Amino acid sequence: MKFRDVIGQEEAKRQLLQLVAEGRVPHAMLFCGPLGCGKMALAMAFASFLLGERDDDDADQHAAAAAMPPLTADKRRSAEAMLAKWGHPDLFFSYPVIKPAGTSSEHKMESDDFARQWNEMICKSPYFSMANWLTAMGAANQQPIIGVGESNALVRKLSMKSSQGGYKVCIIWLPERMNGECANSMLKLIEEPPHQTVFIMVCEEPEKLLETIRSRTQRFDFKRIDTPSMEQTLIDKRYVAPDMAHRIARVANGNWLAAEAELDAGNENRLFLDMFIMLMRLAYMRKIKDLKKWSEAVAGYGRERQKSMLAYFGRLIRENFMYNFHKPELNYMTAEEENFSKNFARFINEANVVELSELYERGIRDIGQNANAKIVFFDIALKTIVLLIQK
Structure with a gap:
């Protein structure tokens, strides 16, 4: 994967390549940023560059490549062929997995247990979410983690010499999902990294990562994808009409995953919108049994879907509050969402917007802490009745 395949993020690309050009590539990097901004895509493109993939017509890449050991034409072709299928022997992926029913209690789960599913997913696109990964694994209600089996496997793999004589790169997706035992093992590995090994941690919630690990990484905070880049990609790669591409790019607000969801006729957000509308109507009519x-x-x-739904509810509450100002440039809604808001927005105001937003944020926290979902959502439904009255 080449840097040109990353949507937008031109400043981030230059920043990463400058590190190579100046010989300052950190042994442990922490990529942070909002969902769908392309953190994983940048990690995969940077790893590909370090392992031998190049864009000859890019001046920044040319300058960075000049600071690295030269590659023969054969080695470069070989590296690019292996990276095309993400099968390079010096590239390692680490990611959270579930423990399928029937798995022996003695077996310590590791990424390799789901290597086929992972490879199929990343070959489709470097832009994906936890929901995509749960579907690929066939997960039900499990919350995937990175356990000690994974850290043991990485110690074993990374202790071997580079097969191609250059860098070894380990991309850890969602390191905040490491359990305590794994995190402590990884800390030791990062403190004393194997020769020419680069760790790239792609993080959604860095505050949940062990502080001692965060302090030993160089953090990079990436911005949302700029609207013009997203708009142009929708036109060039997804063949969307310019006016529709403009609307989708604004609604997506820098999140490529949200843009792709809008292109999917059966996307999850439409289900979430239906559930939001149902909740608000039933709460307004105070139909307790139906709630x-x-x-x-x-x-x-x-x-994971429950948390995504509550985050969506929070966004709609904010959008409906802004709708009352009658300034279209402040709103980022789909046509379906806006159609509902024409009549609903007047119920969201200074008296309840903060409380409703906090209600859904608490719901996300409670679900993440394995609270009983029926109790959490019924509590949300009852409190919504009270808050809608404050109009």
């Missing part, structure tokens, strides 16, 4: 049924229905979703 209980609503709570039981959403309690059947997996926990």
Whole structure:
């Protein structure tokens, strides 16, 4: 994968290549940024560059490559062929996995247990979410983690010499999902890294990562994808009409995953919008029995989907509050969302916007802490009744 395949993020690309050109590549890097900004895509492009993939017509890459050991034409072709299928022997991926039912209690899960599913997913696109990964693994209600089996496997793999005589790169996706035992093992590995090994940690919630690990990495905070780049990619790569591409890019707000969701006729956000509309209508009519049924229905979703839904609810509350100012440039809604908001927005105001937003944020926290989903959602439904009255 080449840097040109990363959507936008031109400043980030130059920053990473400058590190190579100046011989300052950190042995442990922490890539942070909002969901869908392309952190993983940047990590994969940077890893590919370090392992031999190049864009000859890019001046920044040419300058960076000049500071690295020269590659023969054969070695470069070989590296690019292996990276095309993400099968380079000096590239290692680490990621959270579930423990399938029936797995022996003695077996320590590691990334290799789901290597086929992972490879299939990243070959499709470097832009993906936890929801995509859960689907690829066939997970039900499990929350994937990175356990000690994975840290043991990495110690074993990275102790070997580079097969190509250059860098070894380990990309760790969502390191904040490491359990305590794994995190402590990884800390030792990062403190005393094997020769010419680069760790790239792609993090969604860096505050949940062990402080001692954070302090031993160089952090890079990436911005959302700029709207013009996203708009142009929708036109060039997804063949979307310019006016529609403009609207989708604004609604996505720098999140390529959200842009792709809008292109999917059966996307998850449409389900979330239906559930939001149902909740608000039932709460307004104070139909307690129906709200209980609503709570039981959403309690059947997996926990990751439940958290995504509550985050969506929070966004709609903010958008409906802004809708009341009658300034279209402040709103980032789809046509379906805006159609509902024409009549609903007047119910969201200074008296309840903060409380409703906090209600959904607490719900995300409670679901993440394995609270009973039926209780969490029924509590949300009942409190929504009270808050809608404050109009």
